[in-house]
Amino acid sequence: MGTNICVTFFAFLCLIALSNAQTQFLRWCVISEAEQKKCQDLKKVAASMYANRVPSYEVIPLIECVLGKDVYNCMEKIQDNDADIMALDTGQAYFGGRYYNMMPFLAEKYSPGGAGTGTGDGMNYYAVIVAKRGSQFNVFQLQDKRACFPGVGTAAGWLYPIGEFVKKNGQTNIMQVTECNAIVKTATNFFKSMCLPGALTSFYNPFGNNPARICELCSGFLEKKCSTDDPFAGYDGAFKCMSEDAGDVAFLRHDTVAQMAMNSSYMPDNYELLCPNGMRVPVTDYMTCNYGSIPANTVMTSSLKTKPEVDVYKNFLLKAAQWFGPSGQYRNQFDMFSSQPWGYFNRRNLLFTDSTQTLVDVGEKNTYYSWVDNDFYQIMEYHNACPLITARLCVISKQEKKKCEKMMMAFNAKDLRPSLDCIKGKGTDDCMKLISKGDADMVMLDPGDVYLAGKKYGLEPFVVEDYGNMNASVHVVAVARKRDHYMTLFNLKKKRACLPGIGRGDGWIIPMNIFIETEQFIPQHCTLFENLGQLFIHSCIPGAMDKDYNPNQKPVSLCEGCAAGGFRKCQRTSEDQYFSSSGAFRCLTEKGGDIAFVKHLTVRGNTDGRRQSYWARNRRSDDYELMCKDGRRTHIDDWENCHLGQIPASAMVTAKYKSEQDRTIFWQLLNYGQQFFSSDIEGDFHLFDSGTWYNDLIFSDDAVRLMRLDKSMQDYRNYLGQDFINKVENLHKYTCVPVKPSKKSSSSHTSISLLLLAAIFILQLVV
Structure with missing residues (x-):
């Protein structure tokens, strides 16, 4: 109690002394209890020094120590202006600059040359791998060994050595990439067990499924285990992990062993470096046995800070380094670049690296890029x-192309691999053809198109949309305006219809089968389009004049209700604003038709303020009703008891010849993409949003996520199901559009192989 009173009184006196000077808060973010204690010691001694040795006209920082959960917190x-500065490892500084809008303003400087200190001009350090002398393995034999890392994202302890392990430069790489965009999982699959502090944070574990053995060697208790406060975290912790036989190898800075040997029983001669060429050498030979020279660590702040604010931080820290550095006249009161023997829980490299000699202004290199x-x-x-x-x-x-290009830039901003490329086809059939020829890799298709893709081109679904029910399906409903209460599903003669698109599951296959089932018309051979034109006075069925679907291109009334003008009118793409399920509902709301055939989610998703498109902003869900197969009309949310049929969800398809590895890579790209850009994530780009002018671009706006199909379902027949396929094929005799397998697509790769074999055989005969 008495001690607390003294500390409070001391702080009070300092504040009085500083009251005549200008002040500015300096909130230092720390990542462990040990760092917090050192920060608080700096706070006390700095306040005392400034009270007596700083001119009244100089702006004086009042230090506050802010404890974060980890580096990324x-x-x-x-970034959120809840703290001002922090010192960062060079590797982690990269992520601070790229993802958190931070900039460096000071850098550590080490002793030029000399074992265990620094290199060259003192502005670099080396990444090394250390093992106990006498252990019988080299760098090429690390698979299934136990590995100790200082922390994920650290330059010397993670980025440089692991980067070298996966590098391909004409030689066999040490570590095979097992999952794109998940280097942590690749390392976990390589080593037997690890201690990789920070690897369970959301930054490196977005799906929460990193294996448990990633932290198996860490020794922290409860929430400290595998955190930046773990006893085996940091370069000193990784060294202890290895030296205490928890691990076989440690990934360190070149000066870590020398630091640990000071004031301790550790002997440098008991350890060796593992060199990239397979040799083992003494720890003093780091200049010829390392995994890269790394720019010095930096002190960083927000890029939004003004120059006067940054200058206050800079001047204070430079003066503190002069006062409390290795040659500072007040070092006996506080040692700024040492964590020993001050009793900070026996930890090292707190706030700064212990081998730092001073701080220097980064000058014009005040971005992490430079x-x-x-x-x-x-x-x-x-x-x-x-x-x-x-x-x-x-x-x-072109609208989908623009969204795809935004998607490509968004994915690149998150360093997602492989790089996304956008290929524009003339239509869905052209995209199917491009994929079958190997000129594209995948396309998102309505279930009706999935049938054509599988039947004609041998394409297979591997990713599907989920609309919140997790069963990869959706119901088709008939919607009408409530005020048209006289209209039912059985008196549609001379009415106007809005359908999402010809050949689609929601916009053609289900409605046409319903018309036939309810005897709205009784089609004969090749008369379906004529019958439909006789039923409705006019319609909007995007694609109805396309020769691939309607060879005779009659009657024109099937497109008269569409809103686009010129060449865009009635196109089976977003060129016509009434294309897709949301487009068909828009057609109904804008009086383009009396009935719309849409997905059961469409009305609710485009009314009551749920959609920002100008045409949907003032729409009310209670202005519309569903029309049932039994003649009833009911509320739009009663679709489970009033729907026309159930269809599979839209699916992403790829070529049959694509390997399981390729499909996995495509899925991982999309999966990481939706993790960063799903509809409930803040940002300028969302996978399942088409903006204010268009609907269902690439993905359905109603989708909430993508799901990977089980291997057994990656066949269009298994995925679509026999009931849906029967409905599709039931219409063939009435449309007279043959659906035949494309010989070229199904055999193109085999044909090339046969031609090559034939050419080799002929050459052998000639020889």
């Missing part, structure tokens, strides 16, 4: 290694 606090060198960016590329270079998504309109 501190970055968030600085601070790190080209070698660093090359290492980051290795971390993004993926067996496939690109994933080519086929789109069917």
